[in-house]
Amino acid sequence: MKRQLIAAVGVAAMVIGLAACGSGAEKGGGDSAAPSSLTVWLTVDAQQNWPDLVKSADDQLAAKYPGIKINHEYYSWKDKSPKLDSVLATDQVPDVVEMGNTEMLPYMIKGALAELDTSKFENSGDWLDGLKASATYNGKTYGVPYYSAARVATWRKDVAADAGVADTPKTYPELTADLDRIQAKQGDKFSAWYQPSRDWYTAMSFVYDAGGAIAKQDGGRWKATLESPEAIKGLTAWKDALGKYMHGDLTKDDADRYIVYGLGQSAMIYGAGWEGGSAADPKFDKTGGKLKDNLASFVMPGPSGKSLSSFIGGSDLAVPVKSKARTAASEWIDFLTDAKAQEALIKAGNLPNNKTQLAPLKTDPKVGPSAQSAENNWFVPTAPGWLQVEKANILQNALQDIAQGKKTVEAAVKDMDGQIDAVINNA
Missing domain, CATH: 3.40.190.10 (Periplasmic binding protein-like II)
Known part of the structure; x- marks a missing residue:
């Protein structure tokens, strides 16, 4: 939940x-x-x-x-x-x-x-x-x-098979190669991977996968660290994936991801384990019942070569x-x-x-x-001002700007770090 x-x-x-x-x-x-x-x-x-x-x-x-x-x-x-x-x-x-x-x-x-x-x-x-x-x-x-x-990846076995993909991917290169084949088969109006830009949990999973972090504590105070080379590397990989596979609304968050998935215009989502099952519920499955027997969940591989670090x-x-x-x-x-x-x-x-x-x-x-x-x-930084970071939608707004091409990753992380530092130590 x-x-x-x-x-x-x-x-x-x-x-x-x-x-x-x-x-x-x-x-x-x-x-x-x-x-x-x-x-x-x-x-x-x-x-x-x-x-x-x-x-x-x-x-x-x-x-x-x-x-x-x-x-x-x-x-x-x-x-x-x-x-x-x-x-x-x-x-x-x-x-x-x-x-x-x-x-x-x-x-x-x-x-x-x-x-x-x-x-x-x-x-x-x-x-x-x-x-x-x-x-x-x-x-x-x-x-x-x-x-x-x-969090796990969930995809449609029928859509994958139609693109000549038989098994769920075990590595990130396998994942992107499979998604490339699915995207080419389905066309530009289809999202091989439906990934809302404002879903900061996934974006930050790429950051942690690359060895970065949202913020770190030093000497009793917290300092935002999204300008680190590691964080930039992770966010760049996230941006590249959205650019290639996400052809839905780039202003969306993840609140209704399972409902959008149920519409049948995407092959894969990455989110809470219950989301795939909810999409397959007859109330939300708009594919004529195709989701029920065609969904497979798997460990999401990360660009680092390990499983993508999951928000717990x-x-x-x-x-x-x-x-x-x-x-x-x-x-x-x-x-x-x-x-x-x-x-x-x-x-x-x-x-x-x-x-x-x-x-x-x-x-x-x-x-x-x-x-x-x-x-x-x-997990999120346990800092006095983290509530203010979330309330201000600092991460969500910057990630949407990256996805829409309004800011480069480098410009966005500079802005995020500045805004986070302004409030993260304030109870």
């Missing part, structure tokens, strides 16, 4: 409540040796897809705290953040809350979440790097990775700083994220939060491409 960082106005409202409670431990927060209740907020994904796992965590906690009442509230992603922002300004906070990994940063920065002891959580030394980064700020941990998701998605579980049952909350989180729990989440179609349990999935026919992609991952 696609997640966005929360709106700045929501964070501002949240901070009003936090300002009155200091660190949280002194006023409104703390711990109880024998908590009478625990309130857990999860998304509807858990309610619909792994309720038995939630019950198992409840039962284990109840065995340790006889008589404890565990209250569950379930929210859609769009409804949860506004609700959370409003209650964080009060003393009626949940004890455990599920957070999209891209939602964590502003809450960590503003002191809304309690610091957690990683030694209390199974697999903490083996968490996927990108997920660990999403729950870490200034060297402290404020969340526990719950499950993960990675997923969820974290956190404890609000005002919780009065922090120990019990942490224990419940461990029960929902330990190795046994991860096995249940894997069976439900998720990727695990750790490298050990991810490894054997790489050969699984269903999730192999996602598991392999998740191994080589990146």
